[in-house]
Every structure is written in C-alpha cells, then in structure tokens.
Amino acid sequence: xxxxxxxxxxxxxLARIAVSEExxxxxxxxxxxxxxxxxxxxxxxxxxxxxMTSVTPMAMKKREDAVxxxxxxxxxxxxAPETEDHYFLVPKVIE
Amino acid sequence: MSELNELTLAEARxxxxxxxxxxxxxxxxxxxxVEKARALNAFILETPERALAQAEVSDAKIAAGEGRPLEGxxxxxxxxxxxxxxxxxxxxxxxGGFEPHYESAVTANLWRDGAVMLGKLNLDEFAxxxxxxxxxxxxxxxxxxxxxxxxxxxxxxxPGGSSGGSAAAxxxxxxxxxxxxxxxxSIRQPAAFTGTVGIKPTYGRCxxxxxxxxxxxxDQAGPIARTVRDCAIxxxxxxxxxxxxxxxxxxxxxxxxxxxxxxxxxLTIGIPKEYRVEGMPAEIQRLWDQGADWLxxxxxxxxxxxxxxxxxxxxxxxxxxxxxxxxxLARYDGVRYGLRxxxxxxxxxxxxxxxxxxxxxxxRRIMIGTYVLSAGYYDAYYVRAxxxxxxxxxxxxxxxxxxxxxxxxxxTPSSAFGIGxxxxxxxxxxxxxxxxxxxxxxxxxxxxxxxAGLDGQGLPLGxxxxxxxxxxETLFAAAQTIEDAAGRMTLPxxxxx
Numbered sequence: 365x366x367x368x369x370x371x372x373x374x375x376x377x378l379a380r381i382a383v384s385e386e387x388x389x390x391x392x393x394x395x396x397x398x399x400x401x402x403x404x405x406x407x408x409x410x411x412x413x414x415x416m417t418s419v420t421p422m423a424m425k426k427r428e429d430a431v432x433x434x435x436x437x438x439x440x441x442x443x444a445p446e447t448e449d450h451y452f453l454v455p456k457v458i459e
Numbered sequence: 460m461s462e463l464n465e466l467t468l469a470e471a472r473x474x475x476x477x478x479x480x481x482x483x484x485x486x487x488x489x490x491x492x493v494e495k496a497r498a499l500n501a502f503i504l505e506t507p508e509r510a511l512a513q514a515e516v517s518d519a520k521i522a523a524g525e526g527r528p529l530e531g532x533x534x535x536x537x538x539x540x541x542x543x544x545x546x547x548x549x550x551x552x553x554x555g556g557f558e559p560h561y562e563s564a565v566t567a568n569l570w571r572d573g574a575v576m577l578g579k580l581n582l583d584e585f586a587x588x589x590x591x592x593x594x595x596x597x598x599x600x601x602x603x604x605x606x607x608x609x610x611x612x613x614x615x616x617x618p619g620g621s622s623g624g625s626a627a628a629x630x631x632x633x634x635x636x637x638x639x640x641x642x643x644x645s646i647r648q649p650a651a652f653t654g655t656v657g658i659k660p661t662y663g664r665c666x667x668x669x670x671x672x673x674x675x676x677x678d679q680a681g682p683i684a685r686t687v688r689d690c691a692i693x694x695x696x697x698x699x700x701x702x703x704x705x706x707x708x709x710x711x712x713x714x715x716x717x718x719x720x721x722x723x724x725x726l727t728i729g730i731p732k733e734y735r736v737e738g739m740p741a742e743i744q745r746l747w748d749q750g751a752d753w754l755x756x757x758x759x760x761x762x763x764x765x766x767x768x769x770x771x772x773x774x775x776x777x778x779x780x781x782x783x784x785x786x787x788l789a790r791y792d793g794v795r796y797g798l799r800x801x802x803x804x805x806x807x808x809x810x811x812x813x814x815x816x817x818x819x820x821x822x823r824r825i826m827i828g829t830y831v832l833s834a835g836y837y838d839a840y841y842v843r844a845x846x847x848x849x850x851x852x853x854x855x856x857x858x859x860x861x862x863x864x865x866x867x868x869x870x871t872p873s874s875a876f877g878i879g880x881x882x883x884x885x886x887x888x889x890x891x892x893x894x895x896x897x898x899x900x901x902x903x904x905x906x907x908x909x910x911a912g913l914d915g916q917g918l919p920l921g922x923x924x925x926x927x928x929x930x931x932e933t934l935f936a937a938a939q940t941i942e943d944a945a946g947r948m949t950l951p952x953x954x955x956x
Contacts (some may be wrong), residue, residue, distance in 0.1 A: 375826050381826065382807075398887060401777065403888075405775060408768075408771055416845045416848040420903050444794065452795060
C-alpha cells in the first residue's frame with residue numbers, strides 16, 4: 365500500500381498537525397518508504413495467532429476504589445499557557 | 460581533585476564510605492568536568508546548585524553513619540524523566556518551559572537512595588532517533604573520534620540514540636552513571652557506540668510513572684554506566700514495584716551487584732543464526748565469535764539456536780511504536796502545558812501548535828501511527844503487527860524452554876557514524892541501527908550491551924546479551940565475564956575540555 369498526496373493531507377488532519385503544501389510531497393515520499401518497509405509483514409503466516417496484548421503475563425493490578433489523590437487544581441494548571449480560575453482557556457468552541 | 464570524575468561509581472561509593480574524599484569534592488569535580496565539556500552538548504540543563512545542596516546532605520548523612528546506597532554519587536538524568544521543579548523537555552520544543560510538579564518514580568528512587576543530580580541530559584526528541592540528531596536542543600557529540608590511517612580525525616561522531624546525552628556524558632566522565640530509556644534500543648545502541656555498559660531491564664522491572672511516554676508497551680528505563688558493576692548498582696536503586704504503574708511488576712529487586720560475580724559456569728548461551736545479517740562487517744562477526752569464545756572459556760556451553768521471526772521484528776516495531784506514539788503524543792495540544800500557537804479556532808490551535816512544536820522525525824512517526832490506526836487499516840497493520848509480536852516472543856520462549864539461559868548477539872550492525880552522515884538516507888536506513896536490539900523490546904525481555912573491542916577506525920563495538928524475563932542477574936554475570944575477558948574499555952582523553 366502507498367499513500368497519495370490527498371491521503372497525506374488527510375492523515376495530517378487526523379493527527380492534528382498542520383502541513384504546508386510544500387511539505388506534502390516530501391512527507392509522501394518518507395511515509396511511503398516506511399510503508400514499503402513494513403509491507404513485507406503481509407507475507408507472514410499469522411493464521412490462528414493471538415495478537416499480543418501484554419508483553420509479560422500479568423493480571424492487571426487493581427486497587428481499592430478509594431480517593432487517593434486530589435485537591436491539586438493549582439498544580440494542574442500551573443504549566444498551562446492560558447488559564448482562568450483553575451480552568452484551561454481555549455478559543456470558543458460552542459456558539 | 461579533578462581526577463575524582465575518573466573513578467567508577469563503585470570506586471567513588473567506596474571512597475566516600477572510607478571518607479577518602481567528601482561528596483562535595485566528588486560533586487565539584489563532576490561540575491567542573493560538565494562545565495568544560497559543553498562542546499559535547501550532552502546536557503540540556505545543568506543543575507550545579509542543586510547538586511551541591513544534595514552533596515551537602517550526603518556529607519552530613521555519611522558523617523552521621525547514615526549513608527544510603529547511592530549516597531553522594533553524582534548522576535545525569537535523561538531529560539525524559541520528570542523532575543520536580545526542574546524543567547523537563549523530552550528534547551522537544553512542544554513542552555516549552557514545562558516544570559513538573561511531581562517526580563518520576565525512577566528518579567525518586569535514586570534520590571531516596573542518596574544520589575546527586577548534575578542535570579538533565581540531551582536525547583533524541585521524545586526518544587525517537589538512533590543518533591541524537593533529532594533533539595530540539597542540538598546534536599550530542601560523542602567523546603570518541605575516528606582514526607583514519609593512524610591519524611585522529613576531527614570529524615564529529617554521533618553517540619547513538621536516543622539516550623545519546625546519557626552515553627556521551629558517561630563515556631566523557633561527566634557523571635558516574637546516567638538514567639536512560641529504551642523503546643527499541645535507546646539504551647543499548649548508544650552504550651555500544653560509546654564503549655559504555657547499558658541495560659534495558661525486563662518490561663515491568665522499573666516503573667514508567669513520571670517518565671514521558673513514547674510507546675507504552677515497549678518503554679523501559681535503565682542505567683548507562685562505565686562498568687557492569689556500576690550498572691548493577693544503579694538498576695538496584697531504579698527498579699522496584701510501584702502501584703502507580705499498572706504494568707510495573709510486584710517483584711522484589713534482587714541483589715544485582717552480588718550477581719556479577721556468579722560467573723557463567725554451567726550456563727548455556729544461545730547464538731541465534733538469524734542475527735548473521737547480510738552486509739554485517741567482518742570485524743563485528745569476529746567480535747561476536749570472540750565473545751562466544753570468552754564465555755566458553757569461562758565454562759559456558761555455546762549452542763547455535765534459531766529465532767526464525769527475527770527479521771519481522773523491525774518492520775513490526777515500526778507499526779507498533781508509531782501507533783502507540785501517535786496516541787501518547789495526542790496530549791500535546793497547546794492547552795494544558797507547553798507551547799501554544801494561537802489560532803481563531805480550536806482545531807487550528809491544535810494543528811499550528813503541533814506543527815510548530817514537534818520536529819520532523821516526531822511528526823513523521825505520529826503520522827505513520829495515525830495512518831496504521833485509522834479506519835480500514837487497523838487490522839492490516841496494527842493487529843497483524845501485534846500477532847507477529849506474539850510469534851517473536853514465542854521464538855524466545857522456545858529457546859529458553861530448550862535450556863538456553865541467555866543469548867549472545869552483536870549490539871549494533873556497525874560502529875558509530877559521523878554527525879550528518881545519514882542525513883540524506885531515507886528514514887528506514889536509520890531505523891536499521893536497531894535491528895539487533897528491537898526484538899528484545901518486542902518480547903519484553905532484558906538486554907544488556909557491554910563493550911567488547913574497537914573496530915578498525917578505533918571506535919568501540921559492543922555485544923548484547925538477552926535474558927529470560929526478570930533474570931537480569933544472569934545478564935550481569937555473563938556481561939561481567941565479557942568485561943573481564945575484554946578488559947575495561949579505555950575511554951578517550953578529554954580533547955573537549
């Protein structure tokens with residue numbers, strides 16, 4: 365499989381990365397080089413093989429359903445570019 | 460006192476305990492070495508005041524007879540570990556001036572044990588790279604130089620990546636040891652390129668909590684140091700259970716330092732025939748054979764084994780790792796922390812921020828990951844790659860079930876290359892650097908790189924040992940055997956100072 369210029373623009377939008385028209389061509393070439401490299405996996409027989417979900421056999425750790433942390437609003441917004449009253453500020457999204 | 464930075468971590472520890480010198484003197488020697496080595500660009504941030512304050516505490520502890528395991532030992536921290544109140548960048552512009560309000564589990568363990576922080580070390584942006592040329596803070600320069608016809612060339616050499624700052628700083632004696640991380644080879648490849656020792660422990664041995672995520676099912680922290688013993692000491696402090704990382708194993712940390720003197724008598728070491736790749740330099744094959752001979756001479760049985768799915772590991776990795784990265788890096792959106800490029804609407808803000816904040820390699824990997832996870836391609840790429848991962852892991856399980864205790868391979872397919880030499884190559888050529896290391900991440904196994912010799916250009920070459928899950932002790936024992944046989948690597952004289 366290889367990607368065309370339109371697909372590059374679509375992926376960039378899905379990834380929320382602005383791509384200029386001059387960048388589309390080179391990106392298309394680079395992505396196709398990587399896709400050509402991984403193409404060989406299509407020939408591997410994976411019939412009946414389970415996809416890996418955990419690299420070491422382990423049961424997911426669980427803990428008691430209790431509040432263990434919190435009350436850190438000031439710390440959480442401390443690194444935000446724009447905040448007001450412990451809220452993150454973004455451009456208007458709802459009219 | 461400047462020669463104090465030439466000590467190994469174990470020697471420095473013993474010297475502090477015997478009060479031959481103080482933690483303050485040891486730290487000052489390292490701060491001076493760091494200041495003189497700025498040409499290497501190994502540090503993104505130097506923290507000398509903090510180091511001296513910690514050293515003062517250490518001297519008081521030692522005086523009171525309350526010295527902890529790493530008391531007063533100056534270390535460098537890869538700038539992928541969040542450090543409380545100290546800027547953490549992941550070598551990316553997108554984190555802006557991010558100052559964590561928490562400490563990563565691994566670094567918290569080091570400070571608990573009395574270590575001293577010299578600063579934050581350079582790396583490839585978000586740990587994506589094999590040469591430390593993708594950092595937003597510039598390339599790291601290796602302390603090593605090539606010899607061409609017996610003359611030392613001034614051409615700058617890469618230290619490998621992504622833990623290039625860690626490897627360069629350790630090789631240049633700017634710190635006694637360093638933290639590093641390994642997603643596809645990012646501890647072992649730079650260690651091999653710089654004549655240092657690096658171990659990626661079993662997935663789950665170290666907590667990932669507070670370490671900037673790249674590919675969560677592959678990422679593991681580990682140390683880079685100048686000797687096998689030093690790595691064992693550091694891993695003993697870095698590792699351990701942590702309830703905040705659900706994939707962190709609830710297992711006690713063995714005495715890794717004690718394991719180095721076990722030897723390899725009676726062990727069976729596998730030599731996987733599939734690692735004999737086409738175009739591998741003859742000197743790497745020779746060194747690999749030499750490594751097997753050293754282990755045999757020390758009492759191990761050497762056996763050829765087969766890991767038939769080896770060649771699928773690298774392509775499968777370049778589906779799994781970008782897929783997980785595209786998901787993990789979705790959080791950098793210009794809203795909660797880091798860089799923000801204003802725009803009229805929210806999507807424009809995301810797109811402009813991420814275009815400006817991420818470097819070329821990171822953008823490329825996010826886009827590949829987005830593509831392989833997108834509707835219609837998920838099964839063909841991602842699910843298939845995860846099935847192949849199961850096959851890769853089965854290969855190792857079969858070898859271990861057949862009585863193999865550890866596996867010996869070269870660490871890298873070549874020695875270090877020059878800065879900029881791979882610039883015109885397509886991305887896949889750079890990815891081939893990880894051909895011997897990436898299988899280990901895909902199978903979640905421990906792997907250690909240990910220096911074994913020099914190539915014809917005078918650059919170091921390393922061997923890799925791969926172990927059973929949670930059996931780092933055998934790796935330390937076998938790596939020590941190689942270090943003893945090869946002799947400690949003679950590191951380059953400080954031309955940079």
